[in-house]
Amino acid sequence: MRILVLGGDGFCGWPAALHLSQLGHDVDIVDNLSRRRIDAELGADSLTPIRTPEERIAAWQEVTGKTIGFHPTDIAQDYDGLVALLARTRPDVIVHFAEQRAAPYSMKSPVQKRYTIDNNVNATHNVLAALVETGVDAHLVHLGTMGVYGYGTAGMRIPEGYLDVKVDGEDADGTPTGELIDQTILYPTNPGSIYHMTKVLDQHLFAFYAKNDKLRITDLHQGIIWGTNTAETQLDERLVNRFDYDGDYGTVLNRFLMQAAVGYPLTVHGTGGQTRAFIHITDMVRCIALAIENPPAGGERVKIINQLTETHRVRDLAQLICEITDAQMELVPNPRQESAENDLFASNDTFLDLGLEPTTLSEGLLAEVEETARRYADRADLTKIPASSLWTKNQEVGAPSRVPETA
Ligand code: NAD
Ligand code: USQ
Numbered sequence: 001m002r003i004l005v006l007g008g009d010g011f012c013g014w015p016a017a018l019h020l021s022q023l024g025h026d027v028d029i030v031d032n033l034s035r036r037r038i039d040a041e042l043g044a045d046s047l048t049p050i051r052t053p054e055e056r057i058a059a060w061q062e063v064t065g066k067t068i069g070f071h072p073t074d075i076a077q078d079y080d081g082l083v084a085l086l087a088r089t090r091p092d093v094i095v096h097f098a099e100q101r102a103a104p105y106s107m108k109s110p111v112q113k114r115y116t117i118d119n120n121v122n123a124t125h126n127v128l129a130a131l132v133e134t135g136v137d138a139h140l141v142h143l144g145t146m147g148v149y150g151y152g153t154a155g156m157r158i159p160e161g162y163l164d165v166k167v168d169g170e171d172a173d174g175t176p177t178g179e180l181i182d183q184t185i186l187y188p189t190n191p192g193s194i195y196h197m198t199k200v201l202d203q204h205l206f207a208f209y210a211k212n213d214k215l216r217i218t219d220l221h222q223g224i225i226w227g228t229n230t231a232e233t234q235l236d237e238r239l240v241n242r243f244d245y246d247g248d249y250g251t252v253l254n255r256f257l258m259q260a261a262v263g264y265p266l267t268v269h270g271t272g273g274q275t276r277a278f279i280h281i282t283d284m285v286r287c288i289a290l291a292i293e294n295p296p297a298g299g300e301r302v303k304i305i306n307q308l309t310e311t312h313r314v315r316d317l318a319q320l321i322c323e324i325t326d327a328q329m330e331l332v333p334n335p336r337q338e339s340a341e342n343d344l345f346a347s348n349d350t351f352l353d354l355g356l357e358p359t360t361l362s363e364g365l366l367a368e369v370e371e372t373a374r375r376y377a378d379r380a381d382l383t384k385i386p387a388s389s390l391w392t393k394n395q396e397v398g399a400p401s402r403v404p405e406t407a
């Protein structure tokens with residue numbers, strides 16, 4: 001199949017593009033390199049030494065003989081360029097990773113709030129409008145987030161996108177009819193950041209275009225990715241994936257692994273009672289391939305799949321890492337507004353039924369510390385670790401009391 005990977009230079013997009021190319025698909029990457037520019041803006045960098053898109057793609061060709069195209073289009077701002085690209089390449093599948101994905105960055109200041117809304121909502125809407133304008137019948141696979149459901153305790157197993165409800169029937173003047181009416185609605189959303197809000201807005205755009213234009217759309221509600229490399233990115237040093245550890249882009253488990261490797265106290269926010277969904281990066285690329293192999297038929301509602309393999313409480317993760325390394329952890333002020341403690345039970349039946357065999361934390365954690373975090377520890381800038389984006393003005397930076405000066 002001909003596949004466009006939007007955001008294919010990023011943490012998820014790069015290994016996904018390589019995996020799809022390895023499977024024999026004809027892959028093109030579209031990426032405006034905004035993520036690399038944000039690193040420069042923040043003075044941060046990937047722990048792993050990532051190469052330019054051109055060097056990466058040349059290395060892939062040298063190692064495997066397979067070619068990947070690269071288009072530096074900004075899909076949020078250059079709508080005409082996107083239309084021309086779709087008309088020229090006429091993809092069978094578009095995998096859409098191209099959004100600003102850090103919750104802390106999206107809460108930094110009005111500049112980043114507005115950028116995140118503008119970039120993410122326009123990127124998604126431009127893809128949908130361009131598909132309709134060009135008449136390209138591609139299956140759109142979008143990377144959404146488990147965070148659309150919110151992180152309160154639901155008191156039930158969160159379904160895959162839709163909730164079946166019964167409502168009391170009423171006639172036109174509001175008099176109960178005594179009937180119970182069955183309805184299926186999108187699971188009520190409760191985003192915890194401006195970034196998560198953009199994924200909620202995406203959901204509604206998808207529902208409209210699936211209904212109005214019969215577009216075929218799969219929305220993957222993905223949990224937090226951990227790990228760095230996949231079978232494909234390990235084929236050559238020049239294919240290495242990015243590894244974010246800074247206070248804005250580093251996600252919790254990868255941050256803890258890196259912190260353990262450099263002897264920095266693990267930064268557990270608040271009580272560490274937050275329960276979140278996780279999935280290893282090798283399972284993520286497998287899920288993308290499975291979603292592509294199992295498209296919705298035209299005219300169906302958006303297919304929503306929860307993409308997670310495990311749920312864990314943050315302090316339990318920190319404890320586990322302290323047990324397998326000699327790391328220490330510290331409860332630091334939580335710079336976010338979130339429930340101090342929550343339970344999370346979520347259905348992930350679709351991918352398991354399609355044959356996903358999860359990589360578990362117990363298998364992969366130690367290898368990740370040794371193969372990535374310790375290997376590149378000398379590239380770490382410890383001043384970039386504290387989480388300094390605050391959800392409200394009266395919160396405190398998530399910095400521990402005692403920190404080493406260098407790695
Ligand atoms: P990333 O920032 O590493 O990659 C996103 C890529 O998209 C970057 O290379 C960036 O340059 C590109 N991009 C952004 N806006 C663009 C635009 N307007 N035009 C063209 N390219 C643009 O993020 P990631 O971790 O790879 O996440 C990819 C997707 O997966 C995101 O949508 C994110 O919300 C979702 N997701 C990520 C995680 C995670 O743990 N990393 C978890 C759940 C969902
Ligand atoms: N946390 C800590 N210490 C840290 C960093 C984070 O305790 O040093 C806590 C946070 O307070 C939060 C939890 O860990 O309670 C998760 O934070 P995170 O930064 O790992 O994840 P999040 O902000 O939710 O965002 C990440 C990705 C985002 C994706 C989301 C999936 O950046 O793109 O959508 O995970 S989910 O969490 O399922 O919504």
